[in-house]
Amino acid sequence: MDSAGSVRERLVQLLKDRGFVSGTEIGLRLGISRSAVWKHVRALREEGFAILGSPRRGYRLADVPDTLSPPVVLPFLSGGFGKPYRYYPVTSSTNDRAKELAQSGAPEGTVVVAEQQTGGRGRRGRSWHSPPGGLWFSLLLRPDVAPAETQTLPLLLSVAVARGIEEYLGLHPDLKWPNDILLGGRKAGGILAEIGAETERVHHVVAGIGLNVNIASFPPELETTATSLQIQWGGKISRARLLGVLLAVIEEDYRRWCRTGFAPFHAAYQKRCSFLGKEVAVVAAGGVLTGLAAGVDAAGRLLLSVPGGEVKRLSGGEVTVREEGAVAAGSGYR
Numbered sequence: 001m002d003s004a005g006s007v008r009e010r011l012v013q014l015l016k017d018r019g020f021v022s023g024t025e026i027g028l029r030l031g032i033s034r035s036a037v038w039k040h041v042r043a044l045r046e047e048g049f050a051i052l053g054s055p056r057r058g059y060r061l062a063d064v065p066d067t068l069s070p071p072v073v074l075p076f077l078s079g080g081f082g083k084p085y086r087y088y089p090v091t092s093s094t095n096d097r098a099k100e101l102a103q104s105g106a107p108e109g110t111v112v113v114a115e116q117q118t119g120g121r122g123r124r125g126r127s128w129h130s131p132p133g134g135l136w137f138s139l140l141l142r143p144d145v146a147p148a149e150t151q152t153l154p155l156l157l158s159v160a161v162a163r164g165i166e167e168y169l170g171l172h173p174d175l176k177w178p179n180d181i182l183l184g185g186r187k188a189g190g191i192l193a194e195i196g197a198e199t200e201r202v203h204h205v206v207a208g209i210g211l212n213v214n215i216a217s218f219p220p221e222l223e224t225t226a227t228s229l230q231i232q233w234g235g236k237i238s239r240a241r242l243l244g245v246l247l248a249v250i251e252e253d254y255r256r257w258c259r260t261g262f263a264p265f266h267a268a269y270q271k272r273c274s275f276l277g278k279e280v281a282v283v284a285a286g287g288v289l290t291g292l293a294a295g296v297d298a299a300g301r302l303l304l305s306v307p308g309g310e311v312k313r314l315s316g317g318e319v320t321v322r323e324e325g326a327v328a329a330g331s332g333y334r
């Protein structure tokens with residue numbers, strides 16, 4: 001963050017905490033001249049902040065814009081995740097930006113956010129629809145674990161995201177293995193975790209999280225399978241506050257996972273998976289398997305009870321619930 005940016009964040013924080021604050025007091029508190037105060041106020045107004053000015057009383061913050069720019073988001077960050085915070089109005093994919101940062105030594109907790117992605121990526125080589133209004137971000141993690149142990153990290157993140165949504169909005173997300181976030185039976189979000197590792201050591205994990213937040217409608221190819229938090233909750237949501245809540249919950253759960261592994265989260269994960277106990281089809285590396293989704297084990301593998309009684313343990317794949325003997329149409333998500 002450049003110094004103009006950090007002055008603006010402190011200015012927004014100061015105005016948030018108070019009513020009118022005089023230009024002289026702002027200047028003293030931030031260590032800048034009165035004319036610099038005016039320049040920063042003007043720059044914030046250009047970003048969409050409604051800052052009222054009165055010659056005798058000073059400045060008052062009347063409204064903040066619905067953007068994810070640093071002055072809007074940073075006041076909502078309570079822990080270490082989100083520091084540093086990289087913001088792009090538009091980028092190809094936040095995962096790509098986060099990987100570049102990882103390679104240049106950025107610390108754990110770095111977050112990259114974009115208002116819009118032009119090359120958003122989903123699991124299994126799919127594209128990810130990323131228009132303005134969503135929450136598209138990547139979190140850089142550097143867990144001190146063997147590569148195989150990161151298998152449960154996306155599951156852990158999906159429980160944390162579900163818990164954050166529940167805490168903030170009172171909605172009850174359902175999870176579809178391995179880490180789809182569903183609301184009302186439709187996909188509201190997903191996680192793409194990309195790992196950089198040697199044989200025995202993890203360098204970094206880029207956890208890309210996509211949530212359809214303030215999105216009112218979807219293109220035809222998604223309209224029967226996708227939903228948004230706005231549609232499910234019935235109103236527009238402060239993405240900055242939601243991001244603050246999510247990063248706090250993710251940080252808490254991730255720190256615990258680093259100490260204990262997935263075991264303490266295993267039951268909570270399975271409880272949110274409403275597809276368990278149902279007949280499913282799983283598109284995996286070796287083809288399509290059908291059977292009963294019997295559970296998810298503590299290593300994050302799907303237990304699929306196939307005809308004949310054998311229980312297969314699957315490490316990856318795409319689950320579709322089969323309805324009345326047929327694979328439910330339109331359950332794929334792009």
Ligand code: BTN
Pocket residue numbers: 092093094095096117119120121122123124126128130135136137138179180189190191192208209210211
């Ligand atoms: C999925 O297929 O379910 C995973 C979708 C992950 C999308 C997010 S949006 C932020 C980050 N950047 C990307 O290009 N993808 C992830």
